[in-house]
Amino acid sequence: MGHIGEHVTLDNPAFIHESAWLYGKVYVGPGASIWPNVVTRAETYEIRIGARTNIQDFVMIHVGIASPTVIGEDCSITHHATLHGCEIGDRCLIGINATIMDGAKIGENSIVAGHTIITENKEFPPNSVIAGVPGKLVATRDCGDANLLNARFYTACAEQYRQGNDLLPEDALAQFASLSKSADS
Numbered sequence: 001m002g003h004i005g006e007h008v009t010l011d012n013p014a015f016i017h018e019s020a021w022l023y024g025k026v027y028v029g030p031g032a033s034i035w036p037n038v039v040t041r042a043e044t045y046e047i048r049i050g051a052r053t054n055i056q057d058f059v060m061i062h063v064g065i066a067s068p069t070v071i072g073e074d075c076s077i078t079h080h081a082t083l084h085g086c087e088i089g090d091r092c093l094i095g096i097n098a099t100i101m102d103g104a105k106i107g108e109n110s111i112v113a114g115h116t117i118i119t120e121n122k123e124f125p126p127n128s129v130i131a132g133v134p135g136k137l138v139a140t141r142d143c144g145d146a147n148l149l150n151a152r153f154y155t156a157c158a159e160q161y162r163q164g165n166d167l168l169p170e171d172a173l174a175q176f177a178s179l180s181k182s183a184d185s
Contacts, residue, residue, distance in 0.1 A: 007042075014052075015158035024063075029053065029073070033158035042068075050075065050090065054154035059083070064102030072108065074151040086118070089126065091144040091151070106130070109144035149179055 002020040009026070010016070015033040024042030028034065029051040040047050040061040045068035047061055053075040055061070061069050061077075064085015071077065072090035079096045086100040089108030094100065096114040104118045107126035112118065118135040129139035153176050160168055168176075 014155055015162045017161075031155055031158075033154055033161075035059075045069075045085070047071075052151055052155050053077070054151060054158070056081075056154075067103055074148050076147065076150045076154060078114075091147045093143065093147045093150060109142050109147065111143045111147070113138075149176070152176075 002018055003022065005023045007025045008022045010028050012030045013028045013032045017034060017036045019036045020034045020038045022040045025046045026040050026042050027046065027048045029049055031052040032049050033054045035055060035057045037058045038055050042063045045063040047063060047069045049055060049071050050073035052073055053071055055077045056079045058080045059077050060082045062084050063069055067085035069083050069085055071088045072092065074091045075088055076093045077083065078094060081094045081097065082099045085102035086104040088094065088106045089110065091108055092106055092110045094112045095116060098112045098114060098116045100118045101120045103121035105123040106112060107124055107128055109126050110124060110128040110130065112135065113131035116131050116135040117133045118130065122135065124130055124137060127140050127142045128137050129141055131138045156168060156172055
């Protein structure tokens with residue numbers, strides 16, 4: 001059993017799991033999905049989750065001491081990530097168990113590798129590949145198409161879950177496999 005607070009705005013999201021806990025001033029955009037055991041808390045500033053963005057299992061999103069948390073469109077915030085008072089550009093993928101702290105900004109089309117810790121007020125330009133503790137720019141590459149494909153996969157999954165199905169149909173799975181191979185080449 002989760003909770004959706006009175007100050008939460010749901011702008012036609014694709015799916016919100018019943019175990020999600022959304023508190024304070026939180027905006028969830030069109031087509032966005034919130035997966036099991038997500039926690040958002042916005043006691044002071046706002047949390048904004050962009051259109052078609054997926055917030056995966058066990059993600060924690062909180063506002064900073066002096067900053068909101070803003071997540072762009074078509075992003076994937078993967079399992080166990082922590083976002084704290086930061087800004088994430090459109091078409092970004094934040095890896096498993098990554099932590100992004102107050103005032104940090106991640107430019108569009110970027111990837112933050114799993115287990116990376118991005119410290120306070122660090123800024124990365126668009127098309128960054130960031131890894132390490134503390135997080136550092138390790139490559140520059142436009143990851144927008146691959147990140148968009150991942151977000152679309154989660155949108156398709158969200159639609160299935162909303163209908164009570166927890167498996168993608170074979171044709172959808174085949175389509176994503178084909179698109180994934182095309183993106184790799």
